Amino acid sequence: xxxxxxxxxxxxxxxxxxxxxxxxxxxxxxxxxxxxxxxxxxxxxxxxxxxxxxxxxxxxxxxxxxxxxxxxxxxxxxxxxxxxxxxxxxxxxxxxxxxxxxxxxxxxxxxxxxxxxxxxxxxxxxxxxxxxxxxxxxxxxxxxxxxxxxxxxxxxxxxxxxxxxxxxxxxxxxxxxxxxxxxxxxxxxxxxxxxxxxxxxxxxxxxxxxxxxxxxxxxxxxxxxxxxxxxxxxxxxxxxxxxxxxxxxxx
Amino acid sequence: xxxxxxxxxxxxxxxxxxxxxxxxxxxxxxxxxxxxxxxxxxxxxxxxxxxxxxxxxxxxxxxxxxxxxxxxxxxxxxxxxxxxxxxxxxxxxxxxxxxxxxxxxxxxxxxxxxxxxxxxxxxxxxxxxxxxxxxxxxxxxxxxxxxxxxxxxxxxxxxxxxxxxxxxxxxxxxxxxxxxxxxxxxxxxxxxxxxxxxxxxxxxxxxxxxxxxxxxxxxxxxxxxxxxxxxxxxxxxxxxxxxxxxxxxxxxxxxxxxxxxxxxxxxxxxxxxxxxxxxxxxxxxxxxxxxxxxxxxxxxxxxxxxxxxxxxxxxxxxxxxxxxxxxxxxxxxxxxxxxxxxxxxxxxxxxxxxxxxxxxxxxxxxxxxxxxxxxxxxxxxxxxxxxxxxxxxxxxxxxxxxxxxxxxxxxxxxxxxxxxxxxxxxxxxxxxxxxxxxxxxxxxxxxxxxxxxxxxxxxxxxxxxxxxxxxxxxxxxxxxxxxxxxxxxxxxxxxxxxxxxxxxxxx
Numbered sequence: 001x002x003x004x005x006x007x008x009x010x011x012x013x014x015x016x017x018x019x020x021x022x023x024x025x026x027x028x029x030x031x032x033x034x035x036x037x038x039x040x041x042x043x044x045x046x047x048x049x050x051x052x053x054x055x056x057x058x059x060x061x062x063x064x065x066x067x068x069x070x071x072x073x074x075x076x077x078x079x080x081x082x083x084x085x086x087x088x089x090x091x092x093x094x095x096x097x098x099x100x101x102x103x104x105x106x107x108x109x110x111x112x113x114x115x116x117x118x119x120x121x122x123x124x125x126x127x128x129x130x131x132x133x134x135x136x137x138x139x140x141x142x143x144x145x146x147x148x149x150x151x152x153x154x155x156x157x158x159x160x161x162x163x164x165x166x167x168x169x170x171x172x173x174x175x176x177x178x179x180x181x182x183x184x185x186x187x188x189x190x191x192x193x194x195x196x197x198x199x200x201x202x203x204x205x206x207x208x209x210x211x212x213x214x215x216x217x218x219x220x221x222x223x224x225x226x227x228x229x230x231x232x233x234x235x236x237x238x239x240x241x242x243x244x245x246x247x248x249x250x251x
Numbered sequence: 252x253x254x255x256x257x258x259x260x261x262x263x264x265x266x267x268x269x270x271x272x273x274x275x276x277x278x279x280x281x282x283x284x285x286x287x288x289x290x291x292x293x294x295x296x297x298x299x300x301x302x303x304x305x306x307x308x309x310x311x312x313x314x315x316x317x318x319x320x321x322x323x324x325x326x327x328x329x330x331x332x333x334x335x336x337x338x339x340x341x342x343x344x345x346x347x348x349x350x351x352x353x354x355x356x357x358x359x360x361x362x363x364x365x366x367x368x369x370x371x372x373x374x375x376x377x378x379x380x381x382x383x384x385x386x387x388x389x390x391x392x393x394x395x396x397x398x399x400x401x402x403x404x405x406x407x408x409x410x411x412x413x414x415x416x417x418x419x420x421x422x423x424x425x426x427x428x429x430x431x432x433x434x435x436x437x438x439x440x441x442x443x444x445x446x447x448x449x450x451x452x453x454x455x456x457x458x459x460x461x462x463x464x465x466x467x468x469x470x471x472x473x474x475x476x477x478x479x480x481x482x483x484x485x486x487x488x489x490x491x492x493x494x495x496x497x498x499x500x501x502x503x504x505x506x507x508x509x510x511x512x513x514x515x516x517x518x519x520x521x522x523x524x525x526x527x528x529x530x531x532x533x534x535x536x537x538x539x540x541x542x543x544x545x546x547x548x549x550x551x552x553x554x555x556x557x558x559x560x561x562x563x564x565x566x567x568x569x570x571x572x573x574x575x576x577x578x579x580x581x582x583x584x585x586x587x588x589x590x591x592x593x594x595x596x597x598x599x600x601x602x603x604x605x606x607x608x609x610x611x612x613x614x615x616x617x618x619x620x621x622x623x624x625x626x627x628x629x630x631x632x633x634x635x636x637x638x639x640x641x642x643x644x645x646x647x648x649x650x651x652x653x654x655x656x657x658x659x660x661x662x663x664x665x666x667x668x669x670x671x672x673x674x675x676x677x678x679x680x681x682x683x684x685x686x687x688x689x690x691x692x693x694x695x696x697x698x699x700x701x702x703x704x705x706x707x708x709x710x711x712x713x714x715x716x717x718x719x720x721x722x723x724x725x726x727x728x729x730x731x732x733x734x735x736x737x738x739x740x741x742x743x744x745x746x747x748x749x750x751x752x753x754x755x756x757x758x
Contacts, residue, residue, distance in 0.1 A: 050758020
């Protein structure tokens with residue numbers, strides 16, 4: 001049987017090759033496929049959000065541009081608050097329009113994700129959902145692979161078990177970097193990210209990364225474990241007059 | 252057209268009552284009671300005197316109105332223009348619709364047959380003007396004997412009817428009877444001025460003349476339809492009733508094709524579609540979908556309906572499918588950019604609108620939202636969420652925020668118990684969501700004053716004075732980062748000691 005016959009029978013399909021995902025950080029996060037980010041403890045959702053937005057700024061690739069679809073399951077939005085547009089601006093130099101959908105039920109949220117992947121109208125889908133079983137993640141992974149729309153799932157701390165996603169990260173906030181100008185003030189955000197599962201780099205499963213977000217260069221850097229601690233001397237107890245702090249007026 | 256619930260012919264006399272000015276009054280009566288001379292308007296005690304075995308119940312006007320509305324919705328199968336006429340009548344504008352059913356007589360016969368099958372007692376009048384049709388239905392038509400009047404013959408046709416058929420008030424009818432004017436025909440020859448002079452009030456005279464003119468077609472009576480007529484509609488009668496969902500889907504496929512071909516000829520698209528399935532037992536199931544921009548792609552419209560097509564229960568069979576297009580408008584037929592580099596923007600508006608349509612069709616109107624940034628320093632006011640309608644908000648041109656802003660904003664600021672230096676030190680420890688958090692580092696304050704042009708003191712509704720907020724960026728010992736604010740200053744004389752709130756969370 002020659003190639004033409006195989007093609008006619010649908011056994012062989014011509015397909016443009018997708019660039020392979022390199023087995024380096026962030027392992028295709030935001031570039032392709034479905035990736036899960038899970039909380040370490042209850043209340044780590046801001047760190048998850050920050051990590052996702054930072055990874056988006058870091059992994060911003062030229063071949064996909066366009067709107068973001070942000071899906072928040074109704075209950076989770078009440079618990080952790082919503083993501084304002086100012087956060088997107090803070091994490092990216094470019095303006096990206098965003099559509100927000102707040103479905104009430106998990107099934108509706110998963111349906112919305114799949115529908116959005118199939119439409120290929122958006123460049124990235126971020127979904128905050130309470131849970132997803134293996135079948136659901138498999139469906140999303142297949143659809144994402146077929147249409148090339150990356151998906152990030154932000155999930156609560158109880159997320160365990162099998163998944164068909166490319167990777168599962170477990171994120172926790174770390175004390176921030178020392179602030180050069182004011183030792184008593186928090187500095188650049190730092191997170192502790194554990195790569196729990198990975199299909200791209202299975203040998204790195206369980207590997208942890210300490211990451212720091214630089215909000216001036218909009219870049220994510222891996223910091224060494226040593227520097228992750230409190231490098232600056234602890235803040236002296238404040239005894240001076242309160243007017244030592246500059247007050248910025250606005251409004 | 253007039254209808255009322257009926258019972259079997261040999262049922263015991265039964266009336267529905269309502270409380271009038273002088274005790275209970277008969278509001279409606281069944282056939283047996285009517286034959287005994289018990290008519291609506293009679294006092295209930297008189298009615299019981301005529302028929303001691305009379306059964307009665309209280310009338311439920313609200314349920315009646317609802318039933319009439321449902322019946323009016325079902326009437327869409329005959330004509331798109333249906334209106335309510337009083338408490339017990341429906342008005343159908345059938346101009347141009349009768350040929351679909353084989354002429355006026357055939358249409359009225361078919362309508363009568365269906366109403367009888369559904370168990371409605373009804374009287375049908377058909378004439379060139381709404382007033383004449385109403386008069387015929389109320390005075391000339393009998394059950395099973397519709398009264399039809401060819402157009403232009405209203406004057407002769409109405410002459411023998413009682414004046415009460417003209418929809419006049421009871422007082423006007425009594426007054427006319429006192430002058431010996433009982434038939435409509437007697438009013439024709441009386442001079443209008445002379446007629447008006449006989450009434451005490453000018454309003455009553457005007458009303459009588461108006462009703463007469465409307466019945467004769469001298470003055471136009473506009474119909475107030477329940478639903479505005481659709482811009483386009485396609486109908487599919489099914490000689491063999493459909494009993495399966497697949498059949499409905501196939502019918503929808505054909506209808507969308509027809510309708511989209513019609514729209515394409517005019518170069519238009521529609522933003523709203525309604526799909527009605529008429530069952531043979533006299534019920535109707537309706538679905539409506541909306542699109543963010545005018546569309547006329549059959550596949551897209553079918554997809555919008557597909558998720559909810561299961562909610563149509565075929566029951567004993569569906570014998571008519573109807574698809575209506577509303578809110579039509581010109582389609583934007585700009586060419587798609589050949590390559591991404593040539594496109595005006597990064598987003599494909601058509602694909603995005605199609606996606607939003609499908610989500611809205613599944614999750615309900617307003618479920619896809621976008622944010623338009625507002626020029627306000629107050630974090631509560633900086634965002635304005637509204638339903639997505641094709642236009643994406645422009646990029647924010649306001650200058651950068653004065654300070655760092657959190658990555659998550661709570662929907663409402665949440666109160667926290669705080670230990671902080673008085674008067675304006677940062678918190679040292681606070682309790683939020685019942686967890687004690689020890690502050691390790693803090694930055695601030697960033698003062699945001701209330702917008703005086705918006706909230707003139709005192710704030711309407713709460714009676715409180717607007718207070719300045721001091722925002723602090725806080726990090727606790729576990730790495731959690733918060734945006735806290737103190738609502739007010741200690742020495743601003745604007746209420747009690749200020750309280751602390753969490754507004755948002757930093758990444």
